[in-house]
Amino acid sequence: MLEIKNVSKSYDGKKMACDSIDLVIEKGDIYGFIGHNGAGKTTLLKSIAGIIDFDKGDILVNNHSIKTDPLEVKKIIAYIPDNPDIYDSLTGMEYLDFIADVFDVEPSTRQRLVEKYSTMFEMSAVLSNPISSYSHGMKQKIVIMSSLIHEPKVLLLDEPFVGLDPKASFLLKEVFRDMCSKGVAIFFSTHVLEVVEKLCNKVAIIKQGKIIANGDTQNIIKDETLEHIFLEMTDEL
Numbered sequence: 001m002l003e004i005k006n007v008s009k010s011y012d013g014k015k016m017a018c019d020s021i022d023l024v025i026e027k028g029d030i031y032g033f034i035g036h037n038g039a040g041k042t043t044l045l046k047s048i049a050g051i052i053d054f055d056k057g058d059i060l061v062n063n064h065s066i067k068t069d070p071l072e073v074k075k076i077i078a079y080i081p082d083n084p085d086i087y088d089s090l091t092g093m094e095y096l097d098f099i100a101d102v103f104d105v106e107p108s109t110r111q112r113l114v115e116k117y118s119t120m121f122e123m124s125a126v127l128s129n130p131i132s133s134y135s136h137g138m139k140q141k142i143v144i145m146s147s148l149i150h151e152p153k154v155l156l157l158d159e160p161f162v163g164l165d166p167k168a169s170f171l172l173k174e175v176f177r178d179m180c181s182k183g184v185a186i187f188f189s190t191h192v193l194e195v196v197e198k199l200c201n202k203v204a205i206i207k208q209g210k211i212i213a214n215g216d217t218q219n220i221i222k223d224e225t226l227e228h229i230f231l232e233m234t235d236e237l
Contacts, residue, residue, distance in 0.1 A: 001027045001185040002048070002154050007057035009043055017043040018054065019209035025154070025202075027183040030176055032196030032217070034189065034230060035206035041189040042082060044206075045158050048187070049079035061154055075103070078147035082158040082189075084139040088132035092123065092142050095131060096149060103150035110149065117145040120171055136163045144172065155179065157188035161195065173199055197226040207234050 002025040009018040018040045025031045035041050047054045048061075050070045058065050064072040087095060093114075100110045118124040121141045131139065140163045147155065155176075161169050176186055176199065190196060196203055197217065203226070204214035212233055213220055221229055 032200035078152035
């Protein structure tokens with residue numbers, strides 16, 4: 001589904017933000033991506049989404065390269081950044097309609113999914129309000145809703161739980177599980193290691209641009225906690 005093949009990226013030609021990264025995220029995976037600030041997580045996610053270019057390697061989604069066939073890739077992925085910077089002058093509904101138009105979502109499907117997710121995330125009452133009036137958590141919810149409205153095959157998220165209240169976080173995890181049961185591949189970064197330990201079937205740990213561990217979560221954790229493994233591998237213990 002998502003193949004990251006020997007991807008490298010440097011912003012200054014010296015220090016590697018991503019260094020020869022190889023990962024495969026398969027259908028039905030909930031794949032956690034962890035590392036310190038500045039380790040390369042956001043760089044890799046933005047490279048997969050086609051937001052920034054990379055220097056070496058390739059990224060394939062359903063065998064389409066983000067370098068040579070970016071539109072085909074972007075049709076079937078969704079990306080949620082770490083900061084929900086969206087169009088403050090639009091209402092929530094106008095923003096959802098805009099995203100649905102971009103992805104050519106049929107009106108009946110659009111209506112069904114907007115009703116589903118606005119009810120789930122308790123946003124129905126504020127969809128007619130301007131986004132400028134939203135709190136950070138509400139903006140995060142509307143961005144999440146917009147990423148789900150075209151039913152992506154690959155979902156990329158950078159710190160998706162930041163700003164969400166406990167109920168919304170729980171519901172988002174349930175959405176993840178439901179999507180993966182239908183074959184969607186989810187790849188997300190987070191500093192909340194407990195979420196990865198309990199939610200993700202696979203995990204990758206990145207340090208200074210290099211993947212230092214990846215695979216089945218339980219095989220990596222064994223009889224310890226992910227927090228202990230992470231701190232040990234990143235020389236914090």
